Amino acid sequence: MDKTFISCKNLKKSFYIKNKTLNVLNDISFDIEKGKTASIVGESGSGKSTIANIIANLLKPTSGRVFFENLSIFDKTRIFRKNIQMIFQDPYLSLNPKMRVLDIILEPLKIHEKFSKEKLLKKADDILQKVNLSNAIKNRFPHQLSGGQRQRVAIARAIILNPKFIILDEPLSSLDVTIGAGIINLLIDLQKNLGLTYLFISHDLKVVKYISDYVSVIYMGKFLEKALTKKLFSTPLHPYTQALIQSSFTFRKNQTKILLNSEIPSLLNPPKGCLFSTRCPFAKKICFNNRPELKEIEKDHFVACHLVKTSLTSLGSSKTTSSSL
Ligand SMILES: Nc1ncnc2c1ncn2[C@@H]1O[C@H](COP(=O)(O)OP(=O)(O)OP(=O)(O)O)[C@@H](O)[C@H]1O
Ligand code: SF4
Ligand SMILES: [Mg+2]
Structure with a gap:
């Protein structure tokens, strides 16, 4: 049986600047199995976020396809908006500063589903509990939260629609090590409990070794090595x-x-x-x-x-x- 859940096939992305071509992605292909974590590592500017943005349907590739359970994500965008969520590097920038936590986490639910007010509040309580945040922060604005709390709010917002796949683009880089470790353990627990599949993007190899099932190493928009995590780090x-x-x-x-x-x-x-x-x-x-x-x-x-x-x-x-x- 084909266990492939997400499949990227021959992704290429070029930008055109003042009559010059910038080939940012060069034939990127990889598969992720359901419930697993695939990581992409590489230095700054190597194309990691470009891959993330293409899979999240925020950017069109120059060529290539992305399949989610064998369906092209570029054809059925509505299905994928619910099922594919993204968590960004800096939660402060990804959360609306004028909205309270309660409205931030419920916003996707209000767009995609119709629930009574009571049901929405119950959903908010459940989701805050899942990401280990106290109900007391519901009425706070993002600037009234710590960095770790903000990232947990971003995770709560991402999982409230029960997505199947989450793209994590450097989710720890704005946090200190201890807070980052708490977020990693939360992500691992959520993956186990909710059956999530992750694409994890990072330049921190220690975290990548800890969280991933397989790793791809990217350099100037091209994969130079791809292997199971254990293999990549041992050989x-x-x-x-x-x-x-x-x-x-x-x-x-x-x-x-x-x-x-x-x-x-x-x-x-x-x-x-x-x-x-x-x-x-x-x-x-x-x-x-x-x-x-x-x-x-x-x-x-x-x-x-x-x-x-x-x-x-x-x-x-x-x-x-x-x-x-
Ligand atoms: N809209 C754009 N127009 C022109 N060039 C771009 C655009 N977006 C990205 N690039 C270029 O594409 C390359 C890859 O960028 P990308 O953001 O994917 O790198 P990254 O690996 O995520 O880097 P970082 O680790 O710093 O986040 C970089 O050289 C960047 O300058
Ligand atoms: S030895 Fe391998 S990595 Fe080094 S320049 Fe030659 S092909 Fe590239
Ligand atoms: Mg990036």
């Missing part, structure tokens, strides 16, 4: 993934240190060959001339690198030998 094969992991976790002695201290090239003038070639310590002649495609190196582990042929050729680890390169 990262792409030098860029290795660099990201090294910068977030304790560095292992038997690895080649890969520094990300040089600039990401401009999307207006991308490298002709491998997009990572200007920063890669392993780059060879072929890397500067030909762009490697994302290939399945072993089951469910995809890598876009000319020099990685099998998991034994993990560049930068002790397993690497000069003959394997």
Whole structure:
């Protein structure tokens, strides 16, 4: 049986600025199974929010399709408005500052359903309880809440219509670590209790490792590596993934240190060959001339690198030998 719940097929997005083309997404494809969490990680400007906005139907792709339970989301937009919700980086910006919490969380329900006033108030109480907020905040405005409370209100508003899929675009980046940990645990509980499926976008690999079932690594609008979370963190094969992991976790002695201290090239003038070639310590002649495609190196582990042929050729680890390169 095909377990695919959300499927993105060959997404491309270009912007046109002063007669120049900015190819922001380059053939992005991935699937998410029901009840699972897929994460996308990458540096700033790599295209993460562009993917999120396309799936949330806030932005049209230049080409490519997105399917929700095998239906194209661009064809039946009304169904998806209820079933696909998005939580943004900064809840302060995503919540209307002139509305009280009660009205903020009930607004989607008022648009999509017809309930009596009593039923609405009951729904509000239930949903506040689900996100561990006290009823006492119902009459407050967003500026009267802490950052963590604001993000919980944003989550309450997102789940009040019983969506099936939630896109979380850097939901923790405006919060401190302890508050962020509380939000992550809430998201995990909600997923278990409500059967939610998540697309989680972040540059924080520690959180990604904790919450995800599978991870895609994006660089300049292209996936460079895609794998089950356990596999990606135990055997990262792409030098860029290795660099990201090294910068977030304790560095292992038997690895080649890969520094990300040089600039990401401009999307207006991308490298002709491998997009990572200007920063890669392993780059060879072929890397500067030909762009490697994302290939399945072993089951469910995809890598876009000319020099990685099998998991034994993990560049930068002790397993690497000069003959394997
Ligand atoms: N409307 C637009 N017009 C022109 N360029 C855009 C537009 N929206 C995004 N971009 C460009 O597309 C690229 C990807 O942007 P995006 O916001 O998807 O990155 P991101 O990975 O989410 O970054 P961050 O981690 O900073 O949120 C960036 O170079 C950005 O400047
Ligand atoms: S293709 Fe070449 S430049 Fe690109 S990541 Fe692999 S080794 Fe580095
Ligand atoms: Mg973003």
